[in-house]
Amino acid sequence: MPFIPHTEPDIAAMLASIGAPNIDALFDEIPAALRSGKLTQVPEGMNEMQVSRLMHERAALDTPLLNFTGAGAYEHHIPAAVWEIATRGEFYTAYTPYQAEASQGTLQVLYEYQTMIASLTGMDASNASLYDGASALAEAILMAVRAHKSSRRVLLPATVSPLYRSVAQSIVKLQNIELVEIPFDAATGTTDLRALEQHAGSDIAALVIPQPNFFGALEDVDALTAWAHAQNALAIALVNPLSLALLKAPGNWSDTGADIAVGDGQPLGSPLSSGGPYFGFMCCKQALVRQMPGRIIGRTVDLDGKRGFTLTLQAREQHIRRAKATSNICSNQGLMVTAAAIHMALLGVDGLRRAAAASHANTQALTVQASGVHGVRRLFSAPHFHEVVLHLPKSSAAVLASMAEQGVAGGFDLQPHYPQLGNAILVCATETKTNEDLQRYVAALRHAL
């Protein structure tokens, strides 16, 4: 049964007012052949009590695993206050504002978020967020090509998440943009600089630089940024926002700084939730701000000189520029960035640094202990943030399945995406893991082998 908050008398009065006999009559110009009629495959509706019971039964089927999987979405502790505040009706039900100036509170939270994320990435400006990290990367590529004005080729290292590369390809392929893959060095697990050098002097709009990369390894971001700028190409930083509490911000890479910084903001207050919602962040240098897609909140003064917030630079957007807009994006992940703003404010610089450092330390400890299991070794020599690649003596898929049966999500299977690595898994231990958890991981791994 649909929930429509109109009573029968309400509906009858409205129909009488416009002179229609019934609701079906409002659709009478749709040819009979196009109407769906009754949807026979859809079961009858349930009432609230029945739905509630069904959900309880389904939820009981979930088997929570001790989670050591990262690969783009990370389990971090989110202080209870974050969602206690973010679920207040004023934040929870507000959509991305269109009569923006009437929603000063919403705009202020978004402005504060923009300020914090720009500060974290060391960039001049931020937008109010995009759908997720993968589409933010695609938008950054589109933005770099627009800004470059000449080339439509973008270099994309194989150390960028295969999922992100697939999304970027889907989004840019119909716009005549070529994504060129740069291989990685099998020893270090980072982008092969000699392979990159082969593109020197060629037609390039931008180089994407992941930090850390998909393997958890740290790239030589200064060298990569300097190389891109030497080619008159833009440097697009693809970063984990929590890692920036410890690592050099993209705005400070090389002397010139990255031009655009994107990534997924999930580590900042978004629960894992079976894959989402998360949010994409995008920041850039001042000179590029008119090429940035999405909503941008600005701070200004009203006629009386009082501070106020507004949607700004809207002439880039499709409701004004139509086909010539910088993007079709006219929305943002308002709720997730509200939570992120609260999360960052509660943790502060110091709290973020401690969470990042503890994640790094736990992954170090896990690596040492797991490498002690016969036949297991760590791949790649480059320093890492909070993920490492372990090579296994048996089928990675089988090992992970066995570990899952023991209640442990042992990692992300790299074999299907990087067959050259063989039986390799990507493992992550965040600040949420205790020594007992690490021991349980090692025991499950040993048992699976």
Next chain:
Amino acid sequence: MTNPSNLKYTASHEWVKTEADGTISIGITQHAQELLGDMVFVENPAVGRKLKTGEECAVVESVKAAADVYAPVAGVVAAVNSDLDSAPEKINADPYGAWMFKLKPDNAADVNGLMDATAYQKHVDSEAH
């Protein structure tokens, strides 16, 4: 403000002035700036760029709209008015003085095919609704 009689005009509301050195200066008319409102940003073409007649080559952005500016005749961009980078509002204050960019036309005679002040005013009147 009347449309200066020493200028030529396009249907898309650009004005054209032939300079002594054979280049032409281009800006937008009083009518255009009035409709667009307060200017906040001007994006001019790069010097050296070759343009065809009617080719979209610049953008003027106001608080409420962003409008394309078109090359009135074919030519090569010879200069841009960088004053407008920091003071786009000059277009509002002095639309016929605040030139946006200059072209070296492929054929000087092409300018003769554009509207004069009277024809342009008739065009503006016919667009009014």
